[in-house]
Amino acid sequence: MTFEQQEKRTRKLALGGLAAALAAGSFLACGAGGDTARVHHEGSVPAESKIVALDAIDTVEFGLKISAAGPAVIEEFLSLTGQIRSNEDQIAHIVPRYGGIVKRTNKQIGDAVRSGETLAVIESSRSLSSYSLKTMIDGVVIEKHITLGEAVDAHTQAFVVADLSTVWVDLDVYMRDRHRVKAGQTVLIKAIHGQPQAKGVISYVTPVINTKTRTATARVVLDNKLGQWHPGMFTIANLLVGSSEVKSAVPKTAIHSLDDEAVVFVLDADGYSPRTVTIGLSDNYNAEVKGEVAAGENIVEAGGFTVKSELMRSKIHGGHGH
Numbered sequence: 001m002t003f004e005q006q007e008k009r010t011r012k013l014a015l016g017g018l019a020a021a022l023a024a025g026s027f028l029a030c031g032a033g034g035d036t037a038r039v040h041h042e043g044s045v046p047a048e049s050k051i052v053a054l055d056a057i058d059t060v061e062f063g064l065k066i067s068a069a070g071p072a073v074i075e076e077f078l079s080l081t082g083q084i085r086s087n088e089d090q091i092a093h094i095v096p097r098y099g100g101i102v103k104r105t106n107k108q109i110g111d112a113v114r115s116g117e118t119l120a121v122i123e124s125s126r127s128l129s130s131y132s133l134k135t136m137i138d139g140v141v142i143e144k145h146i147t148l149g150e151a152v153d154a155h156t157q158a159f160v161v162a163d164l165s166t167v168w169v170d171l172d173v174y175m176r177d178r179h180r181v182k183a184g185q186t187v188l189i190k191a192i193h194g195q196p197q198a199k200g201v202i203s204y205v206t207p208v209i210n211t212k213t214r215t216a217t218a219r220v221v222l223d224n225k226l227g228q229w230h231p232g233m234f235t236i237a238n239l240l241v242g243s244s245e246v247k248s249a250v251p252k253t254a255i256h257s258l259d260d261e262a263v264v265f266v267l268d269a270d271g272y273s274p275r276t277v278t279i280g281l282s283d284n285y286n287a288e289v290k291g292e293v294a295a296g297e298n299i300v301e302a303g304g305f306t307v308k309s310e311l312m313r314s315k316i317h318g319g320h321g322h
Contacts, residue, residue: 050311051271064303066267070295072249074281074288076242078180080218082171082189084233087221090163092137099153100124102146107159111141119159120146139163167229169200169220171237172213180241181205181218189220192234198222202239244281246288248295255279255287256304258311264293265300265307272300272307 104121107113118132119141143160146152169189173181183202190197200220209216220237222229254264255277263274280288293299300307 051273064306065301066298067251067254067301068295069248069250069264069289069293069297069299071245071247072286072288074244074246074249074286075240075283076244077283078177078239078241080171080173080177080181080187080237080239081192082169082218082235082237084222084229084231084235085168085170086142086162086164086231087166087168090137090139090166092135092139092161093157094119094133094135094159094161095157096122096133096152096154097131098122098124098126099151100126102148102150102152103130105144105146105148107141107144109141109144112139113141113161114138119161122152133158135159135161137161137163138165162231164227164231165223165225167222167224167231169222169229169235169237171202171218171220171235172215173205173218174215175209178205178209178216181216181239185239185241187220187237187239189222189235189237191229192236196228198229246281248290248293249286249288250293250299251285251301252282252287254299254301254304255289256308258308264289265304266293267298267300272311274308274311 100122102120103123105119106121107117107119113119113135115136115138116134118134120133121130122133123130139161140163141159142162144158146156146158152158171187181202183205185202186199187202188197188199200222202218203221204219206217250264256263256265256274258274261276262279264277265272266275275292277289277291277293280290282288
């Protein structure tokens with residue numbers, strides 16, 4: 001093994017150890033909303049030890065990704081919990097036309113049915129003739145309340161058939177957020193266990209507050225032709241409630257902690273150098289940055305731990321990162 005290979009191997013091992021240790025103390029000084037956050041410290045790293053030379057890091061080997069800081073739209077989302085319900089506008093409660101005795105039942109809970117299909121046969125107590133009890137909608141039998149030989153009357157709810165090609169998503173809206181939720185807003189819905197997920201539009205928001213839960217209900221009618229959404233399933237929904245254009249933003253993965261400050265590593269002709277930033281608005285992906293990073297400057301979007309590790313290594317050895 002040559003001296004250069006040995007040196008490269010030693011640096012790789014050192015960087016790996018430092019990156020693991022630094023990761024535990026790293027942070028993103030970003031809030032989910034519009035609060036501005038910055039951590040201050042006394043004293044700073046000497047300028048001569050703040051640059052990592054370009055040849056100090058193999059960008060391919062360590063997976064560095066470079067992108068430019070620039071304008072972005074920061075989106076503000078409101079997270080809501082909810083539950084899938086049957087679309088009550090598509091539920092049929094089927095009762096006998098006349099009282100009588102159940103002579104035959106054709107369907108069970110869970111069976112798919114078509115409009116006009118016979119669910120049961122009943123012998124009328126009036127004429128002693130039999131007639132068919134039919135469904136008038138396509139759907140699935142979700143309830144059955146009759147058995148063979150049972151006496152029924154015109155008030156007996158024999159079957160309940162639900163068309164589940166669409167379902168309701170009822171979302172809980174707390175009083176503090178009620179003014180931010182309106183019909184027509186787009187919402188991303190996913191099951192609480194992660195899958196499935198779909199986009200929908202709020203069709204209705206209750207005008208009154210539930211006295212027990214102290215919440216209003218925002219309802220989304222969701223397409224369910226694939227049968228992925230099941231009544232009773234718990235959901236999480238992200239509702240876009242606002243957006244702001246900012247002059248300079250970076251991916252949140254580009255922000256690191258160095259000497260108790262939020263920094264972004266900037267790439268220029270001299271190498272990689274940390275720039276102190278103030279974090280403004282942020283969302284799940286991007287953060288507004290103010291301070292020492294200007295729009296258009298190249299920053300380390302991914303792999304910043306490696307740059308940070310090399311910077312710390314060079315400080316320990318008292319010189320530039322090379």
